[in-house]
Amino acid sequence: MYDGVYSDKVIDHFTNPRNVGEIENPDGVGTVGNAKCGDIMRIYLDIDPETKVIRDCKFKTFGCGAAVASSSMATEMVKGKTIYEALEVTNKAVMEALDGLPQVKIHCSLLAEEAIHAALWDYAEKNNIKIEGLRKPKKDVHDEE
Amino acid sequence: MADKKTIYMDNASTTRVREEVLDAMLPFFREDYGNPDSIHAMGRPGRDAVKVARAHIADLIGAKPEEIYFTSGGSEADNWAIKSAVFGPHAKGKHVIVSSIEHHAIINMCEYLEKVGIEVTYLPVDKYGIVSPETVEAAIRPDTAIISVMTANNEIGTIEPIREIGAVARKHNVLFHTDAVQAYGQIDIDVTRDNIDLLSTSAHKLGGPKGIGFLYIRNGVKLDPLIHGGEQERGIRGGTTNVPGAVGFGKAAELAKVDMKERADKEIALRDRLINRVLTEIPYSSLNGHPTQRLPGNANLRFAFIEGESLLMSMNMAGICVSTGSACASGSLDPSHVLLAIGLKHEEAHGSLRFTVSAETTIEDVDYTVDTLKSVVERLRSMSPLYEDFIKEQKKKQEA
Numbered sequence: 001m002y003d004g005v006y007s008d009k010v011i012d013h014f015t016n017p018r019n020v021g022e023i024e025n026p027d028g029v030g031t032v033g034n035a036k037c038g039d040i041m042r043i044y045l046d047i048d049p050e051t052k053v054i055r056d057c058k059f060k061t062f063g064c065g066a067a068v069a070s071s072s073m074a075t076e077m078v079k080g081k082t083i084y085e086a087l088e089v090t091n092k093a094v095m096e097a098l099d100g101l102p103q104v105k106i107h108c109s110l111l112a113e114e115a116i117h118a119a120l121w122d123y124a125e126k127n128n129i130k131i132e133g134l135r136k137p138k139k140d141v142h143d144e145e
Numbered sequence: 146m147a148d149k150k151t152i153y154m155d156n157a158s159t160t161r162v163r164e165e166v167l168d169a170m171l172p173f174f175r176e177d178y179g180n181p182d183s184i185h186a187m188g189r190p191g192r193d194a195v196k197v198a199r200a201h202i203a204d205l206i207g208a209k210p211e212e213i214y215f216t217s218g219g220s221e222a223d224n225w226a227i228k229s230a231v232f233g234p235h236a237k238g239k240h241v242i243v244s245s246i247e248h249h250a251i252i253n254m255c256e257y258l259e260k261v262g263i264e265v266t267y268l269p270v271d272k273y274g275i276v277s278p279e280t281v282e283a284a285i286r287p288d289t290a291i292i293s294v295m296t297a298n299n300e301i302g303t304i305e306p307i308r309e310i311g312a313v314a315r316k317h318n319v320l321f322h323t324d325a326v327q328a329y330g331q332i333d334i335d336v337t338r339d340n341i342d343l344l345s346t347s348a349h350k351l352g353g354p355k356g357i358g359f360l361y362i363r364n365g366v367k368l369d370p371l372i373h374g375g376e377q378e379r380g381i382r383g384g385t386t387n388v389p390g391a392v393g394f395g396k397a398a399e400l401a402k403v404d405m406k407e408r409a410d411k412e413i414a415l416r417d418r419l420i421n422r423v424l425t426e427i428p429y430s431s432l433n434g435h436p437t438q439r440l441p442g443n444a445n446l447r448f449a450f451i452e453g454e455s456l457l458m459s460m461n462m463a464g465i466c467v468s469t470g471s472a473c474a475s476g477s478l479d480p481s482h483v484l485l486a487i488g489l490k491h492e493e494a495h496g497s498l499r500f501t502v503s504a505e506t507t508i509e510d511v512d513y514t515v516d517t518l519k520s521v522v523e524r525l526r527s528m529s530p531l532y533e534d535f536i537k538e539q540k541k542k543q544e545a
């Protein structure tokens with residue numbers, strides 16, 4: 001159905017997704033979306049306690065091609081950034097990095113942004129710190145619409 | 146795509162035009178392009194050919210040629226049948242009964258009808274997608290204009306008990322329409338035996354061209370036109386006759402009658418091989434629809450923990466064309482209304498794929514499809530948080 005509709009970048013990240021997997025005892029983990037709508041993203045973070053740099057980032061996604069590609073791209077973009085810089089990885093940034101998404105798939109990049117925020121929020125709560133500009137994630141798997 | 150072999154497993158979406166069909170059509174573009182309503186010599190070949198085509202088309206369902214009214218396809222035939230039953234001088238009432246698993250041509254039309262004052266009852270189906278004649282009977286009201294239940298469903302392939310439903314309609318003197326777009330030329334239909342008043346079809350589902358279909362209107366049933374225009378089709382469907390289309394449709398119907406049984410046997414063997422291999426070799430997979438009361442070529446399967454569009458994309462990359470009931474492939478948030486109507490949860494519906502084989506499909510195609518599917522499903526599950534949670538739960542249970 002989307003043959004020729006997705007950019008080459010999206011296809012590449014769908015076919016060879018970067019950073020798929022889990023992190024054992026992650027410093028932060030966030031899951032957003034719900035199965036009802038057909039998208040769930042989970043992002044794991046490994047964070048250096050001193051420098052607050054994201055040393056590793058992994059994801060698992062249930063969803064369409066755009067959802068997989070958005071999570072893959074988002075994990076690449078936050079890796080190596082500090083938890084404060086990671087907030088710059090917005091849905092717009094993810095979308096641009098993927099050379100765009102079809103109109104009906106824009107929510108997938110939003111979900112990727114929310115998944116990162118959810119993982120950062122988890123980290124901030126566990127460590128009792130405040131990340132300027134980070135709001136409590138609103139979407140959760142357990143939200144029933 | 147071009148350098149790879151394409152395996153086409155989407156014959157419910159549309160089919161390849163059969164060689165004989167194309168050959169039959171071509172003269173009516175090049176030499177005999179006249180308008181069949183012209184009185185001069187150029188009108189004659191088309192007129193004669195359409196007459197022959199109409200006879201073949203009628204013959205396939207035991208109808209008379211004059212009961213066949215050409216349309217632009219299945220959607221128009223569906224719209225014509227139902228709108229003419231509730232609007233205009235020959236309207237029969239203000240209430241319509243349809244199944245909840247009809248094609249969008251019916252469902253979206255009914256949603257529109259509700260906006261303009263028509264009442265619609267959407268009948269529930271069982272877990273296989275079957276409409277029971279009893280629920281049909283219970284829904285009939287004094288102002289019921291028409292009952293419409295499809296002969297066979299396009300997504301899950303379920304074949305409906307239309308003969309019994311037609312009998313109920315007849316008993317209560319209500320019009321009975323059936324959308325036979327998926328069934329015509331694939332399974333045996335007889336308009337008299339099956340108590341049918343109105344029936345829709347489309348040529349491109351049985352090796353004919355796109356853009357032509359017909360509405361069967363039983364002699365004695367009065368319908369106003371949907372498309373007002375010239376005097377074509379006995380004065381109730383305006384528009385210059387699509388001669389190549391009608392001729393192609395006629396040839397497709399003629400061929401379908403000859404090889405229906407042989408084709409069905411072949412497709413059922415392929416379909417069942419596909420279904421059985423998937424169910425035994427891929428864990429957490431299930432069949433949607435009825436195990437035997439289903440169209441010969443249809444296999445609709447679901448795979449837990451993964452989503453249909455990513456499945457479809459992965460299959461497409463391996464050169465295999467299938468379709469999905471997932472919302473993500475349609476741009477809406479809701480998965481297929483058919484899969485929800487048979488009681489699937491949203492996440493189950495999202496993970497469903499439809500494979501529809503034809504008589505041209507080979508065993509090798511089926512095996513390659515299943516082999517590819519196995520690795521694709523495994524890969525997508527390894528990326529799925531739902532699968533991760535499931536496996537962790539299993540482990541917990543084992544340890545407990």
Ligand SMILES: Cc1ncc(COP(=O)(O)O)c(C=O)c1O
Pocket residue numbers: 157158217218219220221223248250295297298299324326327346347348356357358
């Ligand atoms: C059951 C059913 N009804 C109606 C249609 C619409 O037919 P057409 O594409 O010829 O308008 C289809 C085709 O997709 C169908 O499967």
